Amino acid sequence: MRKLAIIGVGNICRQMVEVIAQGDQFSIAVLKRPSAAFTAGPGIGTVFADIDDLLAWKPDLIAEAAGQAAVSQYAATCLRQGIPFLVSSVGALADENLYKALCQAAQDGNTRLLIPSGAIGGLDYVRSAAMFDGAQVTYESRKPPSAWVPELAALGIEPTHVTEPLELFAGMADEAATRYPKNLNVAATLALAGVGMRNTKVRVIVDPNAPGNLHTIKVDGPAGSFELTIANKPSPDNPKTSWIVSRSLVVSIRRYFEPCWVG
Numbered sequence: 409m410r411k412l413a414i415i416g417v418g419n420i421c422r423q424m425v426e427v428i429a430q431g432d433q434f435s436i437a438v439l440k441r442p443s444a445a446f447t448a449g450p451g452i453g454t455v456f457a458d459i460d461d462l463l464a465w466k467p468d469l470i471a472e473a474a475g476q477a478a479v480s481q482y483a484a485t486c487l488r489q490g491i492p493f494l495v496s497s498v499g500a501l502a503d504e505n506l507y508k509a510l511c512q513a514a515q516d517g518n519t520r521l522l523i524p525s526g527a528i529g530g531l532d533y534v535r536s537a538a539m540f541d542g543a544q545v546t547y548e549s550r551k552p553p554s555a556w557v558p559e560l561a562a563l564g565i566e567p568t569h570v571t572e573p574l575e576l577f578a579g580m581a582d583e584a585a586t587r588y589p590k591n592l593n594v595a596a597t598l599a600l601a602g603v604g605m606r607n608t609k610v611r612v613i614v615d616p617n618a619p620g621n622l623h624t625i626k627v628d629g630p631a632g633s634f635e636l637t638i639a640n641k642p643s644p645d646n647p648k649t650s651w652i653v654s655r656s657l658v659v660s661i662r663r664y665f666e667p668c669w670v671g
């Protein structure tokens with residue numbers, strides 16, 4: 409039985425535990441915020457509120473499903489201790505210094521910083537296409553107003569008053585992922601797989617007509633072109649987070665331990 413630790417006890421964690429409990433051979437511990445009122449439910453063996461206690465439990469892999477601040481707070485310590493660290497809040501790595509420090513910590517610990525595809529896909533193609541000079545990569549996020557409630561409120565906009573597509577942002581991936589830490593982690597993922605944070609162009613649109621969380625990736629380069637639109641259903645408990653994300657994390661965990669993987 410392997411030991412899996414999940415940082416964060418929200419929507420993604422809940423779904424991961426449900427899926428893993430159905431067949432994977434893991435015992436699961438979670439790390440909650442010290443102030444959070446959370447007790448172990450089905451599938452969760454132990455609840456920690458302190459990272460040192462979690463590390464003393466000696467997990468085989470730690471998955472972060474908490475937020476960008478949790479990556480800067482915990483990842484380096486875990487990696488230096490030789491524990492693979494799977495990041496969901498990839499936008500934290502838009503900070504180049506943090507990204508380099510975590511790669512170094514992984515090397516020092518002889519382990520890996522793991523980055524899942526999350527809400528998007530096609531990263532294998534993007535990675536290969538980016539090996540050719542001149543490849544261009546763009547990303548467009550189009551989510552309904554329900555995914556943008558606090559951000560719209562900060563602009564003084566009532567979500568129900570958005571009746572036409574509204575461009576929130578146009579710029580580069582690092583800025584998008586930093587400005588919108590709960591909606592644009594995938595911009596950083598795409599940038600890391602492809603042509604980098606400062607070369608990946610991003611548009612963010614609040615679209616009242618979007619049938620879900622739409623992600624469009626375009627690649628144009630010497631090797632060919634590629635256009636992919638993914639229409640994700642939002643998570644039942646969190647409209648910002650696409651439902652598929654927890655599954656992507658579970659796939660990454662299985663892939664880490666399995667002797668053979670595809671893709």
Ligand SMILES: NC(=O)C1=CN([C@@H]2O[C@H](COP(=O)(O)OP(=O)(O)OC[C@H]3O[C@@H](n4cnc5c(N)ncnc54)[C@H](O)[C@@H]3O)[C@@H](O)[C@H]2O)C=CC1
Nearest residue numbers: 416417418419420441473474475478496497526527593649
């Ligand atoms: N890579 C991807 O495709 C995606 C990544 N994400 C990332 O996943 C994160 C989690 O998403 P959800 O589970 O839907 O959010 P959620 O808000 O339902 O759950 C987050 C949980 O983490 C806890 N938390 C926050 N900071 C913490 C800390 N420092 N230590 C311990 N616990 C902490 C919160 O109390 C909450 O229980 C998002 O904030 C986002 O950064 C979300 C969607 C897609």
Ligand SMILES: O=C([O-])CC(=O)C(=O)O
Nearest residue numbers: 527591592593594649650
């Ligand atoms: O789940 C999604 O659709 C994307 C998302 O929130 C993120 O990248 O942070």
